[in-house]
Amino acid sequence: MSQTPMRDVDPDQMTVSDEIAIEIIRMNKWFGSFHVLRDIDLAVHRGERIVIAGPSGSGKSTLIRCINRLEEHQNGRIVVDGIELTSDIKNIDKVRSEVGMVFQHFNLFPHLTVLENCTLAPIWVRRTPRRQAEDVAMHFLEKVRIPEQAGKYPGQLSGGQQQRVAIARSLCMQPRIMLFDEPTSALDPEMIKEVLDTMIELAEDGMTMLCVTHEMGFAQAVANRVIFMDQGQIVEQNNPHDFFNNPRSERTRLFLSQILGH
Amino acid sequence: MSNPNHGPDAYLREEMLPEMPPPARETGMVKWLHENLFSGPVNAGLTVLGLLIVWFLFDHFYPWFAHSVWNASSLPECRKIIAETWGEGAGGACFAVIRERWNQYIYGFYPPGLYWRPTLVFGLLFVALAPILFSISRNIRRIVLMTAAIATLLSLVALNTPSIWLGVAVAIFAVALLVAERHQMWLLGFSAFYPLLGVWLIWGGSFWWIIMILAGMGFGWLAFIIAGRLSPLLAGSSAIVVTLLVWVFLSGDAAKDAENLYSLAITRVDSEAIGGFLLAITIGVAGITMSLPLGIVLALARRSDMFLVSSLAVIFIEFIRGVPLITLLFVAQLLLNYFLPPGTSFDIVLRVIIMVTLFAAAYMAEVIRGGLAALPAGQYEAADALGLDYWKAQRLIVLPQALKISIPGIVSTFIGMFKDTTLVAFVGLYEPLKNISDAVRANIEWKGIYWEPFIFVGAIFFIICFSMSRYSMYLERRLQRDNR
Numbered sequence: 001m002s003q004t005p006m007r008d009v010d011p012d013q014m015t016v017s018d019e020i021a022i023e024i025i026r027m028n029k030w031f032g033s034f035h036v037l038r039d040i041d042l043a044v045h046r047g048e049r050i051v052i053a054g055p056s057g058s059g060k061s062t063l064i065r066c067i068n069r070l071e072e073h074q075n076g077r078i079v080v081d082g083i084e085l086t087s088d089i090k091n092i093d094k095v096r097s098e099v100g101m102v103f104q105h106f107n108l109f110p111h112l113t114v115l116e117n118c119t120l121a122p123i124w125v126r127r128t129p130r131r132q133a134e135d136v137a138m139h140f141l142e143k144v145r146i147p148e149q150a151g152k153y154p155g156q157l158s159g160g161q162q163q164r165v166a167i168a169r170s171l172c173m174q175p176r177i178m179l180f181d182e183p184t185s186a187l188d189p190e191m192i193k194e195v196l197d198t199m200i201e202l203a204e205d206g207m208t209m210l211c212v213t214h215e216m217g218f219a220q221a222v223a224n225r226v227i228f229m230d231q232g233q234i235v236e237q238n239n240p241h242d243f244f245n246n247p248r249s250e251r252t253r254l255f256l257s258q259i260l261g262h
Numbered sequence: 263m264s265n266p267n268h269g270p271d272a273y274l275r276e277e278m279l280p281e282m283p284p285p286a287r288e289t290g291m292v293k294w295l296h297e298n299l300f301s302g303p304v305n306a307g308l309t310v311l312g313l314l315i316v317w318f319l320f321d322h323f324y325p326w327f328a329h330s331v332w333n334a335s336s337l338p339e340c341r342k343i344i345a346e347t348w349g350e351g352a353g354g355a356c357f358a359v360i361r362e363r364w365n366q367y368i369y370g371f372y373p374p375g376l377y378w379r380p381t382l383v384f385g386l387l388f389v390a391l392a393p394i395l396f397s398i399s400r401n402i403r404r405i406v407l408m409t410a411a412i413a414t415l416l417s418l419v420a421l422n423t424p425s426i427w428l429g430v431a432v433a434i435f436a437v438a439l440l441v442a443e444r445h446q447m448w449l450l451g452f453s454a455f456y457p458l459l460g461v462w463l464i465w466g467g468s469f470w471w472i473i474m475i476l477a478g479m480g481f482g483w484l485a486f487i488i489a490g491r492l493s494p495l496l497a498g499s500s501a502i503v504v505t506l507l508v509w510v511f512l513s514g515d516a517a518k519d520a521e522n523l524y525s526l527a528i529t530r531v532d533s534e535a536i537g538g539f540l541l542a543i544t545i546g547v548a549g550i551t552m553s554l555p556l557g558i559v560l561a562l563a564r565r566s567d568m569f570l571v572s573s574l575a576v577i578f579i580e581f582i583r584g585v586p587l588i589t590l591l592f593v594a595q596l597l598l599n600y601f602l603p604p605g606t607s608f609d610i611v612l613r614v615i616i617m618v619t620l621f622a623a624a625y626m627a628e629v630i631r632g633g634l635a636a637l638p639a640g641q642y643e644a645a646d647a648l649g650l651d652y653w654k655a656q657r658l659i660v661l662p663q664a665l666k667i668s669i670p671g672i673v674s675t676f677i678g679m680f681k682d683t684t685l686v687a688f689v690g691l692y693e694p695l696k697n698i699s700d701a702v703r704a705n706i707e708w709k710g711i712y713w714e715p716f717i718f719v720g721a722i723f724f725i726i727c728f729s730m731s732r733y734s735m736y737l738e739r740r741l742q743r744d745n746r
Binding site: 068070089093094096097099100101103105107108109110111120121124125153155169170173 | 638640641643644646647648649650651654658659662663666741743
């Protein structure tokens with residue numbers, strides 16, 4: 001397993017409901033003539049923690065970026081919280097304010113302080129009064145354990161701190177679904193733990209999460225489902241125990257042996 | 263164990279080493295001289311050569327400055343004084359021309375009794391700019407406002423300003439200084455009103471015109487509120503339509519009638535009388551303030567996904583950049599009237615300002631486009647992912663960063679544009695460098711004087727441009743957000 005230490009996970013809080021949060025039906029996407037996502041079918045229930053793994057270029061990032069329409073799919077359907085993603089701008093903005101996203105390179109706004117990063121969207125998208133937005137922001141900054149950095153600029157923080165601010169920034173919109181696009185890939189090993197711990201805490205709070213990550217330890221401890229993608233297709237999905245202990249496809253076995261082999 | 267990195271023995275550091283000062287050769291004057299001036303035989307030679315050149319230039323020009331004459335009424339008199347004092351054949355500057363004719367270089371042919379009007383406008387410019395340019399630091403804002411207030415009031419007294427206006431000036435500066443301490447954003451109200459006030463004070467005429475223009479905007483605002491209840495799309499367009507309708511059909515007559523009822527007029531001054539640095543600064547300030555927003559809109563339009571919008575922006579930018587400014591000025595002077603409804607006469611200075619603005623905006627658009635392109639795609643994605651719509655993302659995330667990146671380019675464009683105002687010489691306006699100097703030389707007393715006016719005009723241009731450059735460096739430093 002991956003060597004990154006994490007804190008213990010309390011599985012009792014993490015319950016999956018019958019309600020469907022995200023439904024993707026026969027979705028296809030091309031970059032130019034390159035068929036990057038092929039016939040994706042996926043239903044995500046509320047409260048699920050799904051880890052998406054796969055070699056680079058397999059389309060896993062593109063898949064989760066389709067869910068908040070940072071990428072546009074060409075056919076098939078994506079329904080998020082009952083709202084179908086079409087070219088209708090209103091629906092897109094509605095989905096985006098319900099779905100939080102954390103990026104590999106944090107993408108904090110460098111010209112704003114940590115607190116301003118966190119209050120920007122609540123104030124300008126949700127029209128929350130500034131005072132109230134600041135209270136909410138401080139609440140989530142405490143949750144990710146960096147309230148003392150609220151007045152600093154992102155450039156003054158370490159990578160792990162920046163990523164935790166990015167998580168807090170997303171949480172301030174009080175999303176029902178969180179997407180993580182390789183949240184620890186740009187971090188030093190010493191900082192991966194602090195970010196993973198924050199993500200575990202989120203999972204324990206019952207957040208619906210889709211994570212693209214190479215942290216297989218996290219997948220094993222937190223996920224209720226692991227999806228393996230290759231060449232733009234979902235090759236295998238299973239609960240983490242079976243996924244890691246007896247993968248069914250040859251491609252999955254090869255992938256797992258490569259990333260866990262040493 | 264003495265050399266821990268060599269050899270296979272295990273090693274464990276018992277205590278961490280303290281920080282120590284660098285060796286003496288690595289600091290101070292000696293190091294600087296060695297590194298920057300005498301780092302090798304070639305560089306030492308170049309240093310000596312450079313010093314020789316500086317000395318040669320100094321030796322050549324210093325006597326000319328040292329022998330300068332400030333008190334004379336004509337060039338021949340100057341020469342006589344120099345010959346008498348420094349001997350036959352000695353060279354010397356005759357800055358007396360500046361002393362005699364400074365007013366023409368500053369105000370052109372503006373009526374001398376009214377010099378206080380443009381002076382007041384110039385002083386108030388700093389009040390209008392303070393909440394925009396110096397919003398970050400209260401100290402600097404205080405210094406700028408204080409200096410502007412004292413210099414302006416002293417000049418106004420020296421220029422025999424009517425006492426009512428002196429009182430108005432004192433009142434405005436006093437209020438501005440007070441407001442700037444606590445509620446500097448209130449000053450933006452003055453900044454918005456300043457262009458109208460400035461135009462009125464420089465060109466004169468009835469104040470009712472200004473009131474009617476404001477009234478048109480007021481009606482537009484009312485329309486915005488009322489139509490806004492029905493649909494937000496209707497609000498903006500009906501506001502513009504109502505404002506234009508009021509201006510075209512009501513403002514003119516209403517202003518005339520009101521003026522007949524109760525006169526609020528000050529002496530009118532024609533555009534032909536406006537010259538010198540008054541003209542250069544008027545065109546420069548108007549062009550700078552209008553070209554920046556226009557440039558931003560053009561840059562955003564050029565990067566737009568909408569084909570029609572982006573191609574219109576490309577055509578506009580490439581056309582304007584592909585044509586010399588002088589061509590545009592000739593168009594302003596000669597052709598523009600053909601496109602306007604017959605009977606409308608359009609002030610030449612206004613026409614020139616429009617052309618200079620369009621010209622600068624095209625360059626500005628490209629500079630800002632560079633800043634927009636330099637922004638990582640992740641910033642756009644993060645803004646999108648948070649649910650910010652296009653305009654909010656541009657206003658809150660993209661433009662603040664893109665404009666900051668573009669500051670050096672933007673200020674270069676400003677400086678270039680300000681210097682280009684001298685090109686209005688070609689459409690017969692009295693800009694300071696050529697036409698005012700020609701006018702001064704047309705007089706028999708100052709026939710043949712070239713260097714001194716050029717140096718004077720150049721020095722003032724340099725002071726203004728250098729200030730802009732220093733301001734941009736200050737702004738860049740203040741906006742620095744990380745220690746990377």
